[in-house]
Amino acid sequence: MDNVISADGTSIAYDRLGDGPAVVLVCGGSVDRMSNAPLAALLAENHTVYNYDRRGRGDSGDAEVYAIEREFEDLDAIFAEAGGSAHLYGTSSGAALALLATAAGRPVNRLALWEPPYILEGTRQRPPADTASIYRDFVAAGRRDAAAEYFMAEVVGLPAEFVAMAKESPWWPAQEAIAHTLAYDATVMGDYSVPEKAVAAITQPTQVLTGGASEEWMALGNQAVVELLADGSHRVLPDQQHNVDAAVLAPALKEFFA
Structure with a gap:
């Protein structure tokens, strides 16, 4: 590296x-x-x-x-x-x-x-225009898990059962660790x-x-x-x-x- x-x-x-x-x-x-x-x-x-x-x-x-x-x-x-x-x-x-x-x-x-x-x-419902703000608010409130869950469920559109399983997976802490960058990608995507x-x-x-x-x-x-x-x-x-x-x-x- x-x-x-x-x-x-x-x-x-x-x-x-x-x-x-x-x-x-x-x-x-x-x-x-x-x-x-x-x-x-x-x-x-x-x-x-x-x-x-x-x-x-x-x-x-x-x-x-x-x-x-x-x-x-x-x-x-x-x-x-x-x-x-x-x-x-x-x-x-x-x-x-x-x-x-x-x-x-x-x-x-x-x-x-x-x-x-x-x-x-x-063709598909777009995420809310203020998605970046949603992520930032979750992270500012100390709810990194909620930011990661919102991304999977509401933006990607993964089934609820998959998201529930993900939260119990060994790799979930890594998702929370970079949850603040979800706002970065939302900014890049704009209104999709x-x-x-x-x-x-x-x-x-x-x-x-x-x-x-x-x-x-x-x-x-x-x-x-x-x-x-x-x-x-x-x-x-x-x-x-x-x-x-x-x-x-x-x-x-x-x-x-x-």
Whole structure:
């Protein structure tokens, strides 16, 4: 593990693996860089992979006030370590962050997005517009468990029985530990509609990947992103859901980044 210092002085931790063209991996909500570790190991067969902890989670530091721009600056620091530019991959809300960062002018060569969870009108109920405030209020009140439970039940839409089981699982304390970052991802997602101006501003070759077994609303939102891209493609990975198998995803990414 290494560290870089972001523009605001926050320490950002990352693992560097392999050798070859640089690829930066962005994790999604309620997880740290370990969620991308299996994928990083497979991509490292052909690439130099930078798998980092987004601010506020894992081994990275944080700041008192959150802003999406600070996450862009974190990526700037990682890109500098990677030699000035890199391919960029993001998953879920991390895909939305990667998309926004690319649109804002970060030095991305090729952009790959796994299931950015944009919701088209009429396909599924969107989370409340003030979701970030809901998370912040729970955390401020010392109810990190409630924040994590709200994310699973009300935002992801997991069944009540799964959420109850999760709260009894050994990994639940880790969910509570990073519950404050749920507000960060909610800020990135906004109202969960496709950020049309940002998508249209992206000129880099971009591939949006969707699981063939994922819900229809996800596929429709992903297709809407592709239609707005200047150089976009859509790839469906058969039998995969949102929690994609790294052994299935890695060959697709290697092909696209090549």
